[in-house]
Amino acid sequence: MRIGDYKESYAADEAVFSTPTSRFWLGVLFAAMAAFPFFAGDYLLYMANITGIAIVAALGLNILTGATGQISLGHAAFIGIGAYTSAILTNRFGLPYLLCLPLAGLAAAFFGILVGAPSMRMKGLYLCITTLAAQVIFEFLFVHWETLTGGIRGLNVPAPEVFGLKIDSEFSFYWITAVVVIIAATVSRNLFRTRMGRAFIAIRDRDISAELMGINLFRYKLYAFAISSFLAGIAGSLWVGHLRSITPEHFPLHESIRYLAMIIVGGLGNILGAIYGAIFMTMIPELLQSVLKYFESMFPQAMAFLFPLQTVVFGLLIVVFLVFEPHGLAEIWCRIKNFFRLWPFKH
């Protein structure tokens, strides 16, 4: 460390992908992401799209709950706000999709700041209840503000158009999802390399000493709410672009809880964790379902009680997981990586 040019060595030390190996694997990942749609069928592409949307939203919740420690039960509502904003801007004002996307994020961020405002006086469980209240209120609005939201029948939107191209297939939407996921992950990563990300973690770890270190707690909690719901809003807009229809049923409380489960299973406060968690929580139910479908052909009469079993198994998986691996999937990945780093020489 002490030899050579200081500046050079610290810059290299601070870089995220500092070793040639990590850059190589990043390249492989991008190549795989680019090649994937040419080999995958519609079903796999559909899975990739909904997983990507979940990743963007989970990255958002990870900032608020994972890193800053403010538990939110209203994440689905912010996704909903983004989705409705995007749909309304498309239908009523004919705005292009690429403009709706950031505007949906901004609208959600605006309401995120409103919901976060009580954090000046409240913390912990009390603040958590405010986010629950927000979830309930927005769900109510989605259903009852019919002139705007279309009530329980919801809204339908035309397929988005980007640079004159109609994005009306799983294949074409995949590219939008992929680009947004990469941007969201990069922005998240950047956040934690600078003073704002550090301030978030400090607030989570010890809010009192964070304030004594010069951090304005209220302002930074609002930042966390804003960034987190911004990403949720973007995810909502992706949702609309992808499914082309929304109803209030898409953004219920248990969806908020599912997002909490994602970041917990993945590893709180960890960007890779949020990504793994989103993949895990989207893929496993699908896998379970395929397994059940397979059994269905063998015992058609047992289906009535096998299908609910799916939820039980899923719940059980999460519990078992948290008991044995409280730091989440990200931790397991770390261990695997360390194993292979030394692998040929270990024994």
Add this chain to the structure above:
Amino acid sequence: MPILEVNNLRLAFGGLQVLDDVSFTVNEGEIYAIIGPNGAGKTSILNCLGGFYRQQAGDIIFTGNDISSLSPDRRAALGLARTFQNIALFHGMTVLDNIKLGSHAHLKSGLLDTLLYWGRAHREEMKLREEIEREIIDFLEIEHIRKQPVSTLAYGLQKRVELARALAMRPKILLLDEPVAGMNAEETEDMVRFILDIQEERDLTIVIIEHDMRMIMDISDRIMVLNFGCKIAEGTPGEIQKHPEVLKAYLGEKRKHG
């Protein structure tokens, strides 16, 4: 010249009078010690200075400005830094990030800089890293642990990282709450050396609370003695050692036990 002036500070919790009309001034560049038996109110004074406790009466003048009604983060930005009796590091971060956090108030990148990173935020972070390496990590001899999560460190090292974080706040005054408590002889010696170097090389004013009498008598310019929330004496180490009140309330007691 006084850098810190505390006038008639009173603090009570319910019926318990924790600080009873405490006044003192700290001069620029000196090492000012606060001693007293357990529960005398020493830590409470630091908590009032930092803005974590709100006193019922009295005011605090720091570099000529009344800071009594400022929030803790504003006071920190003005140059008030402290370490804690029960270490208060951020356990989810590495040593380096803990230290960087100390510089929070001096960094300027806003939300957009942060999200884009390349450009202003990157330059600022690089400069910060370099400064911290040169002026803090090198100085406190903690190069070997900079990438470790603080929770894995031995107690003595954690105390040192806390000092590093306080230095990164670029303070005008450093408030140290029992910096060598629980340390072995060697660690204590290192810490004392660091404290003296800090005061000499950086023109920092230091307020220190400590139970280690030998160390306090060695390094302090002036000492205030506190007992049951009242200031009972103030003076140079020589004067304090001979002060009848002090001998009765504190040193005498220590001698009897030890």
